[in-house]
Amino acid sequence: MATKPSIPKGTRDFSPVEMxxxxxxxxxxxxxxxxxxxxxxxxxxxxxxxxxxxKYGEEGDKLLFKILNSGNFLSGVDTADLSSENTNKLAAQLCEKGLRYDLTVPFARYVVQHREELTMPFKRYQIQPVWRADRPQKGRYREFYQCDADVVGSDSLLNEVELMQIVDTVFTKFGIRVCIKINNRKILTGIAEMIGESDKIVDITVAMDKLDKIGLEAVNAELSKAGISDAAIEKLQPIILLQGSNEEKLDTMRTVLAESETGLKGVEECAFVLQTLQSLGLKNEVELDLTLARGLNYYTGCIFEVKALDVQIGSITGGGRYDNLTGIFGMPGLSGVGISFGADRIFDVLNQLDLYPKEATTGTELLFVNFGQAETAYCLPILAAARQAGIRCEIYPDSAKMKKQMSYANAKNIPFVAIAGENEMNEQKVTLKNMVTGEQMLVSQEELIAAVKK
Structure with missing residues (x-):
């Protein structure tokens, strides 16, 4: 017996309903x-x-899917390198290309490559799959879609405000209650200065970003392992555990970071965004979270993360300000800010909370039964008129038994079936059956269209 085919771990097939x-x-x-x-x-x-x-830090580089060169990819590779099993050195010789890890770095490359064609500020969105060689687990996949929006060519914090409005609008439309978490990398830099560990900013942010996943004790252990002194870790505790309203947190951080020009700038940037959002009356909660770090090294200002309140799952949206990303492609001084919706996690949340509107998952609305050549010829013009009226409909392709055709309608959750036999044809009408209630009525073409659309 042939082995049943399978797909790689961390990937998924999607059925018509799922699509x-x-x-x-x-x-x-x-x-x-x-x-x-x-x-x-x-x-x-x-x-x-x-x-x-x-572009993604050391951890991110390890998660890049690399593509072997075409043809004889071993051509020109030193045999000593092959026997040494130095995978990083070998990969550099065997692979010139890789699958994209996110949409932001390719976007930065796009901006630099097409800069002469773009009107600044440039507001783009992109909905495409990305790939990461991560360990598959619940809510984490190796292939998944991102839905990014970025603005480049503007330093204005109104862009941050607008992106948070977009987040609020999208999740309100979905019916998902969320908490929008905001922080600023400048605040984190100021914190590192304040505790005397400026050179350890990456280690501090990577550890703090894991607080909700591994807990305070494990975060402190990671900080210690990274070479951060016990005294510095002790100074960090009140900040990690800081509670209160957004205003109270901002006031505390103004005091804590009084000696850090960078840190204070971050506090004021967050204050502007939070106060402006408050005046706009968002539907969802917005929280200043000083432990939020976002692992990617290219963020330089405000950073964002969105958590669903009614489902246990990781971040479902994230993003932030990046001032230097295009500089690595030869175009310094171009500031940008963006967000990314995690479509696959949103899919899981909507499934768990059963929040899909019925019309979103309805496929065919009307099936015409096939009794034979003459009946089909009679039904096709009615079918065409129904489609022209915007009704999703189909005719069963074969003249099969009625039971089989009705089973087909039930299996596809088609709410209406149109039946036209000799009697209906003589009266220039069809019998319309409601598959939910079982009700049947003899109707004209116009009445059929009106009934299904209703």
């Missing part, structure tokens, strides 16, 4: 992006490794 749900997610996000003046672009699934490497 209808995913398209509901993409269409909702796309429509909100368009409301705010964002334009869509796409970039290739694979990029040159030189574009990707070094």
């Amino acid at each position: 209808a749900k995913r398209n509901y997610i993409f269409d909702t996000i796309r429509s909100v992006y368009a409301l705010y003046g964002f334009q869509q672009i796409e970039t290739p699934a694979m990029e040159n490794l030189s574009t990707l490497m070094g």
Whole structure:
């Protein structure tokens, strides 16, 4: 017996029903992006490794899927390198390309490559899959979609405000209650200065970012392992555990970071964004979270993360300000800020909370029964008129038994079936059956269309 085929771990197939749900997610996000003046672009699934490497930190580089060179990829490789089993050195010789890890770095490359064609500030959105060689687990996949929106060419904090409005609007449309968490990398830099560990900023942010996943004790152990002194870790505790309203936290941090110009700038940036959002009356909670760090090294200002309140799952949206990203591609001084919706996690949340509207998952609305050649010829013009009226409909392709055709309608959750036999044809009508209630009525073409649309 042949072995049943399978797919790689961390990937998924999606059925027609699941695809209808995913398209509901993409269409909702796309429509909100368009409301705010964002334009869509796409970039290739694979990029040159030189574009990707070094942009995500050491941990991110390890998670890049690398693509073997075409043809004889061993050509020109030193046999000593092969026997040494130095995977990093070998990868540099065997692979020139890799699958994109996110959409932000390819976007930065796009901006630099097409800079002469773009009008600044440039507001783009992009909905495409990305790949990470991560350990698959609940809510974490090796292949998943991101739905990004970025603004480049503007330093204004109004961009941050607008992106948080987009987040609020999208999740309100989905019916998902969320908490929007905000912090600032400048605040984190100021904290590192304040505890006397400026050179350990990356280690501090990576550890603090894991607080909700591994707990305070494990975070402190990671900080200690990274070479941060016990005295510095002790100074960090009140900040990690800081409670209170956003205003109270901001006031505390103004005092704590009084000697740090960078830290105070971060506090004021957060204060502007939070106060402006408060005046706009968002539907969802917005919280200043001083432990939020976002692991990626390219963030330089405000950072964001969104958590669902009614489901235990990781971040479902994230992003932040990056001032230097295009500089690595030869275009310094171009500031940007962006967010990314995790479509696959949103899919799981909507499933768990059963929040999909019925119309989002409805496929065919009307099935025409096939009794034979003459009946089909009679039904096809009615079918065409129904489609022209915007009704999703189909005709069963074969003249099969009625039971089989009704089973087909039930299996596909088709709510209405149109039946036209000799009697209906003589009266220039059809029998319309409601598959939910079982009710049947003899109707004209116009009445059929009106009944199904209703």
